[in-house]
Amino acid sequence: MRRSAITLESEISDIERKALFKVLNELSLKGTHLEIGTAAGGTLCEIYNIYKSAGREIPNFWVVDPMKYFPNQLDIVKKNLISKGVDLTKIRFLQNISSVALKKAFSESPEFDFILIDGSHKRKYVTQDLIWTRFLKEGGILCAHDYSMQFPGVTKSIDLFLKKYENYKQILITESLVIIKKEKTSENYEITNMMVLRAAMHGFFHQIFKSIKKRVSTKHSLT
Numbered sequence: 043m044r045r046s047a048i049t050l051e052s053e054i055s056d057i058e059r060k061a062l063f064k065v066l067n068e069l070s071l072k073g074t075h076l077e078i079g080t081a082a083g084g085t086l087c088e089i090y091n092i093y094k095s096a097g098r099e100i101p102n103f104w105v106v107d108p109m110k111y112f113p114n115q116l117d118i119v120k121k122n123l124i125s126k127g128v129d130l131t132k133i134r135f136l137q138n139i140s141s142v143a144l145k146k147a148f149s150e151s152p153e154f155d156f157i158l159i160d161g162s163h164k165r166k167y168v169t170q171d172l173i174w175t176r177f178l179k180e181g182g183i184l185c186a187h188d189y190s191m192q193f194p195g196v197t198k199s200i201d202l203f204l205k206k207y208e209n210y211k212q213i214l215i216t217e218s219l220v221i222i223k224k225e226k227t228s229e230n231y232e233i234t235n236m237m238v239l240r241a242a243m244h245g246f247f248h249q250i251f252k253s254i255k256k257r258v259s260t261k262h263s264l265t
């Protein structure tokens with residue numbers, strides 16, 4: 043069982059959340075917020091309550107998650123949100139992996155003020171999550187969690203993205219949370235099919251390399 047299924051807390055550290063809340067408090071984001079990967083909804087509750095406790099207009103939220111992280115995840119998330127004073131009519135759940143949930147976005151063309159990427163940390167999936175940035179408004183905030191050496195799929199995808207798109211500026215890194223601002227609308231859609239394919243291939247070869255390395259080191263330790 044995942045720890046967050048029991049504690050119902052955010053999987054983002056206190057220090058990271060403080061940094062995120064500082065940024066959210068300084069900006070006046072009113073448009074829809076998107077969280078990709080919610081676990082027990084701990085971070086979602088806290089973001090919602092930042093707006094509520096400041097008496098600010100509460101934005102709508104989209105939550106994308108296949109809800110298979112732990113048993114009865116969706117029910118647990120909803121109960122958690124209700125117990126923390128969240129109005130569920132403000133939350134739209136897309137119960138699917140991000141690449142499938144994207145179809146809703148393609149048909150509805152939403153506009154987000156805020157996107158938090160915290161789903162699968164594999165390179166292919168993070169790259170697919172970045173497709174959602176085409177729906178991020180100019181001046182909007184993109185965050186990615188687990189941007190650390192432990193998750194090369196996250197760091198590599200984000201670093202390549204930042205290198206390619208100069209209209210996105212990293213404004214803060216705190217522990218493993220990176221906060222990025224979309225300063226200008228992009229001239230083209232950010233992520234192409236070719237970029238996703240390349241990311242998938244890279245992830246595949248990285249996995250093979252890792253397992254060969256592991257086998258070699260086990261063999262050496264036995265001899």
Ligand SMILES: C[S@@+](CC[C@H](N)C(=O)[O-])C[C@H]1O[C@@H](n2cnc3c(N)ncnc32)[C@H](O)[C@@H]1O
Pocket residue numbers: 046051052053054078079080081082083084085086106107108109110111138139140141160161162167
């Ligand atoms: C690290 S947890 C999220 C933590 C949460 N953001 C928080 O701050 O408490 C990862 C979540 O991503 C979801 N997930 C895994 N793969 C996904 C995918 N491809 N698309 C969307 N969500 C995914 C899992 O079901 C899980 O709920």
